[in-house]
Amino acid sequence: MKTLKLTLLTLLVATVFSCQETTSEEKVVSEPVTEIQNDIEKVEPPHWWIGFKNQNLQLLVKHPNIGKATPKMSYQGVSVIKVHKADSPNYLFLDLEISETAKAGQFNIKFQHEDGSELIQTYELKSREKPAEDYVGFDSSDAIYLITPDRFANANPKNDEIEGLLQQGIDRTDNYARHGGDIQGITKHLDYIEDLGFTAVWPCPVLINDMPNGSYHGYAMTDFYKVDPRFGTLETYRELADNLRSRDMKLIMDQVANHCGLYHWWMEDLPFKDWVNYQELYEEHIDNWDWKVTKTSNHRRTTNQDPYASKSDHREMADGWFVSDMPDLNQRNPFMANYIIQNSIWWVETLGLGGIRQDTYPYSDKDFMSDWAGAIMTEYPNFSIVGEEWSYNPLLIGYWQEGHHNNDKYNSNLKSTMDFAMQKHIVDALNEYESWDQGLVKMYEGLANDFAYTSPKDIMVFLDNHDKSRVFTEFKGDITNTKMALSYLLMMPRIPQIYYGTEILMDDFDNPGDHGLIRTDFPGGWEGDTVNAFSGEGLTAAQKDMQVYLKQILNYRKNSKAIHNGKTMHFAPEDGVYVLARILGNETIVHIINKNENPLELDLDRFEELGLDGKSLKNIISDEIIIWDTSIKIANKGSVILTTKSN
Structure with missing residues (x-):
């Protein structure tokens, strides 16, 4: 799995944004906080925690002319690695390192101006409530x-x-x-x-x-x-x-x-010249942005994978605003x-x-x-x-x-x-009635596409x-x-x-x-x-019936290991009937979809490999018990869900 490249590489790439940086290598000694002070307009994240694998934290600091201030802090186990000035004078970004020795607690960050004035913000590191696992x-x-x-x-x-x-x-x-x-x-x-x-x-x-x-x-x-x-x-x-x-x-x-x-809140004072995509067009046409956004976006998401996609098409998809009142973040x-x-x-x-x-x-x-x-x-x-x-x-x-x-x-x-x-396959399959299998092959082949998925x-x-x-x-x-x-x-x-x-x-x-x-x-x-x-x-009676129907299936599913992690086997639709099975250990669930309006008798010889011959199965909706033998009768159009579990 990839590590957090962007966070770790911040120090290398920040110069691209023409930010002035200062480095703090001072030895720090913990200073107790006697009074919580909140002089700064915004500090985000508003607090953090100790004990992460990634020991880096970057604070966004927003306050009038804060870019001209020098931040100082003193807390055991926490170091200021770099201070980044933004394009706007009203922002600073502080890179902190939180070592394994850092303890939960509060500390003050002091922002000192050249005229001797000082702003103080109390920041808190918390203990994590439970292990990451x-x-x-x-x-x-x-x-x-x-x-x-x-x-x-x-x-x-x-x-x-x-x-x-x-x-x-x-x-x-x-x-x-x-x-x-x-x-x-x-x-x-x-x-x-x-x-x-x-x-x-x-x-x-x-x-x-x-x-x-x-x-x-x-x-x-x-x-x-x-x-x-x-x-x-x-x-x-x-x-x-x-x-x-x-x-x-x-x-x-x-x-x-x-x-x-x-x-x-940041749209009135963006930190950098490229904080949002197409920022230059937005700032130039802020009073008529609705028109401009239609010129700079498309929804061709295949440009993410398309080996032939033009750079302009990809940029308009990735950078264009989703709609005119939702700025695209860079x-x-x-x-x-x-x-x-x-x-x-x-x-x-x-x-x-x-x-x-x-x-x-x-x-x-x-x-x-x-x-x-x-x-x-x-x-x-x-x-x-x-x-x-x-x-x-x-x-x-x-x-x-x-x-x-x-x-x-x-x-x-x-x-x-x-x-x-799969959503579309299910809807199309059940809405279609003209084909020999009454459309069910669309659902069957939709699930067959699982060969393309990792999990x-x-x-x-x-x-x-x-x-x-x-x-x-x-x-x-x-x-x-x-x-x-x-x-x-x-x-x-x-x-x-x-x-x-x-x-x-x-x-x-x-x-x-x-x-x-x-x-x-x-x-x-x-x-x-x-x-x-x-x-x-x-x-209505139909609404109550649907509530009960879903409740029965969901509550069975909640305790079904076969549905959660079992083997899947399905049989190609024939004559308007499609059979899906989920199997794990002694539990087998058989789901039968019948699109025929008239009653039918389903020949079970075709499903021999399920290994159910002679076994008792319960209908999870009606609680009816059937014996899996040569055939079963299906009285109505609809679903039948059978399980080998007795409760």
């Missing part, structure tokens, strides 16, 4: 519940409006306004999520998006160290993580390395690179995370992303990161997974990527999410197809993710694919809701 990430034993926090549950109406923020007001009739959901709303309903059978929760970002509009979704961050007060506080975020941990569940944090929000600037890496580690340590989902993975500088993932996995060897590669091409999905044999020798250090290809079971699969149309809508309101898709999803050698509300057939029929509608409020999350999906009050 105990940060265990998500894997194929998990089932992940994806939530859009603003639309899930409003447990604290007092934080619906925060004075001073650019977007004010709650309007639940507007799909693109804020609706008031918050972190406490997730914590309040963990019983519901756990009871369904989920083992991990992935909320869309909850860091502050102080934007004039569209701030509810969370992907335009304006401070990478601050929780959006409309979602809660750092304490409520930590409470969510702690509550999940107490249930042996995991919190996955949605992070964004590619871009920030246009109103991020990770080739080593100070930006350090900033992003340290921010990710800070959140892992602060929340005790069980994983990271990295947004828009292929849009960032890919060498940086390898260093970023490598830095995290070096510190936390049992951790997990999944990257979003929105592609239906298995070649691209496989390229980003760690250990894949790429022709360009690229290794991502990324354990997991997202399986958009298929570490890939995250899904049917819908916060960016794609609801699966019930994709199946045009067909409940049976929806059930077949979900059961197959949960039997595959993958890490499954299910979007909130899928369990109650939430849809976007009124305008399929509309982002605001996809992220509809979860019924029962607001006081006064006439329907409450948490309690079942007001749900």
Whole structure:
């Protein structure tokens, strides 16, 4: 696995940015802190920890004319290696080395000006709460519940409006306004999520998006160290993580390395001339940037792999702004690179995370992303990161997974990527009825593509999410197809993710694919809701049935070693029937998809190699016991899930 090249090479490459540097080789003696002082506008990371493998820490210091000051500090085991001045006089970057002898505690950093004036900032090094090996990430034993926090549950109406923020007001009739959901709303309903059978929760970002509009979704961050007060506080975020941990569940944090929000605090005073991509165009056309961004970006993500791609196409993909109000961060600037890496580690340590989902993975500088993932996995060897590669091409999905044999020798250090290809195969297979196998070969061949992946079971699969149309809508309101898709999803050698509300057939029929509608409020999350999906009050019979159906499969899956890590065997679809099996030791699960409208008798001779002859199997939905003999009767279109486990 790669080491943290960008951090270690900072001292070599910083001169590229014409920064003036000073070196401190003073012997330091610990000085007790008698009073905490916070004279400096910003120091990030706001605190750090002792005991990391990488002993380097780079502090971003932001304060008027701080570039003219000389920093001094004295703390046993901590040394100032270099001081970097930025292009803006209002920044300094301090390279610290934290040795193995350093102890947890507080110390003062003094910033002295030539006129004798002095500013003091108290900085803290903390002890780590648990060993690095105990940060265990998500894997194929998990089932992940994806939530859009603003639309899930409003447990604290007092934080619906925060004075001073650019977007004010709650309007639940507007799909693109804020609706008031918050972190406490997730914590309040963990019983519901756990009871369904989920083992991990992935909320869309909850860091502050102080934007004039569209701030509810969370992907335009304006401070990478601050929780959006409309979602809660750092304490409520930590409470969510702690509550999940107490249930042996995991919190996955949605992070964004590619871009920030246009109103991020540093956009008014950028540290370097290349802090964001196309910065010169932004500064030149700041009043008409919406026009310029369309001239400098494309979404041709294949330029990351394409051996024939032009440099201009690649630059426009990697450097172009994702949209006009999301500036593209320049990770080739080593100070930006350090900033992003340290921010990710800070959140892992602060929340005790069980994983990271990295947004828009292929849009960032890919060498940086390898260093970023490598830095995290070096510190936390049992951790997990999944990257979003929105592609239906298995070649691209496989390229980003760690250990894949790429022709360009690229290794991502990324354990997991997202399986958009399989999502499409499942939807297309179940929607098609014209072919001899009624379309099921698309699903079969989609899974057969696993030969291209280094570790298929570490890939995250899904049917819908916060960016794609609801699966019930994709199946045009067909409940049976929806059930077949979900059961197959949960039997595959993958890490499954299910979007909130899928369990109650939430849809976007009124305008399929509309982002605001996809992220509809979860019924029962607001006081006064006439329907409450948490309690079942007001749900239709079909919605209640789907809840129970998913609950039965998820809770079986939670304790199934065969599904988590077993051998996979499937049989090519014939006559509208597709059979998938998962096998480990004495446990075999057989998943049968039947697309025939009429009852049928399935000849079992073809499946002899499963070794089930004469054995009793239980239907995990109906609890019916069948004997695997010459044939079994399948009464209806749909899924049948059989297991050799008795309980």
